[in-house]
Amino acid sequence: MSWPMAQVCRMSGVTSRTLRHYHRIGLLEPEWTGPGGVRHYGHEQLLRLQRILLMRELDMGLADIARVLDEHRSQAEALREHLRALLAERDRIDTLAATVRRTVDALEEGDAMEAADRPEELFAGFDTSFYTEHARTEWPNEWGRAVRATEGLTEEGWARGRAEVAAQMGRMAVHMAAGTPAGDPVVQSEVHAHYLTVNRTWTPDADAFADLGRVYAEEGPWREVYDRVAPGLADYQSEAMRVYARERLGWRGQA
């Protein structure tokens, strides 16, 4: 006794598409095929389908199911392994959810990403002259080039620059809130973006870039601005820049 596909579908609750799929991948072959390619399933096939549905209900992959059915792999063993995979996946999602939650919190606090929308406010009272002396004596060449590069800048150009840096700070704050290590590729690529931004006015070498990071973190206007975006951001940014200087610019220092 055997039944055509449509009847098997009604009997078992699966769609015809599913049965055709199982046929194609060799998981469940019909007993025989009638004229016009009509598939017919026998008793044996129905029982096999039952076993398939049982394991599929537990979210096992079809490949694993096939292994259990055809290679006489222990079902209990397969399920134990499947359980391990499930728990690992749950933990991964759990961690991810916590990260996202922290990120949302950081966004909602309104200090991180919204800062990117109000760069003027963020940089209000920023005193550039604070660093002038340090830069002029420590990196005279770079200082000179920076001055020349910014000489021709319009006010709109300055504003765009501030907005860009503010946006970078916002993204960096999200990375920090997410708990991403400062050495993570995605953070490093963010630092690289910052490096490119800086490059538009001057070209720091490894030493100078690492020093710039240090300056961000020490007491002063920069630290204030960074920490206004998110507490601790100055240190995080500084650390990320130190890693970048070491790994991408060949910096050898430690300070």
Next chain:
Amino acid sequence: MSWPMAQVCRMSGVTSRTLRHYHRIGLLEPEWTGPGGVRHYGHEQLLRLQRILLMRELDMGLADIARVLDEHRSQAEALREHLRALLAERDRIDTLAATVRRTVDALEEGDAMEAADRPEELFAGFDTSFYTEHARTEWPNEWGRAVRATEGLTEEGWARGRAEVAAQMGRMAVHMAAGTPAGDPVVQSEVHAHYLTVNRTWTPDADAFADLGRVYAEEGPWREVYDRVAPGLADYQSEAMRVYARERLGWRGQA
């Protein structure tokens, strides 16, 4: 200033394949394309890539990311929604893991699925005559046909039949351990398989099939066998058969 694809890859840590993918789906288009189709990315594109990577890190889908970037959808709002989806997925996996664990436990107890491997042992001492009187008086026609159908059965045929029923019991025990409701399609399709098995010797109508389920659950050899496979299985099987009789055979009774 702009950079060719390979350099952007090294800068940002993504593969060239990824960038080509983003190009194809319109998520990130190069600033201009050189001879030979070489893609070049400018400053603006790099910043956009940063934003993409930031959200991708949190497992957001590319479509959602595109919505945030292009349709000015609030990032916080998108992330909150994403968080809800993550939590739901975690709960789903959690429930599933608990189900799989129960299933594994049921399998390990050795009484469920292994019963399918020792049908003779399972049915040891099974006394068919127990039900002879009931069946003969209550369902005389069916009884007669069953007798005729089993007359020509070899011992091997009987053994195969027992093995099949034992295997069905094992699967049903797993469904029960998994906490699947008796009315669930997958369980009902298992009952249907049982129905087909029974049909090989006689053809119960709705009443008879429901009654058969009742018989499985009442005190006697059948209940003993079922509960030997897994405690509570007799009632579960009986309930599933009652649902089947109602929904698939048009049974109107309640008892």
Next chain:
DNA sequence: GTTAGGGGTTGACGTTACGTCAACCGCAAC
């Protein structure tokens, strides 16, 4: 001159478990 090598690029196919859809086919009613 040419040839091998290296670095870069492209399109095409594979991945999971099917859903969705246009096309076709046989059979019954009008």
Next chain:
DNA sequence: GTTGCGGTTGACGTAACGTCAACCCCTAAC
């Protein structure tokens, strides 16, 4: 004759790329 219905089939799409064969350009070596 045709119109509809129930059934079937193959083909394409899904998410986010990995992997791979093929091809192109430039350079150094023979």
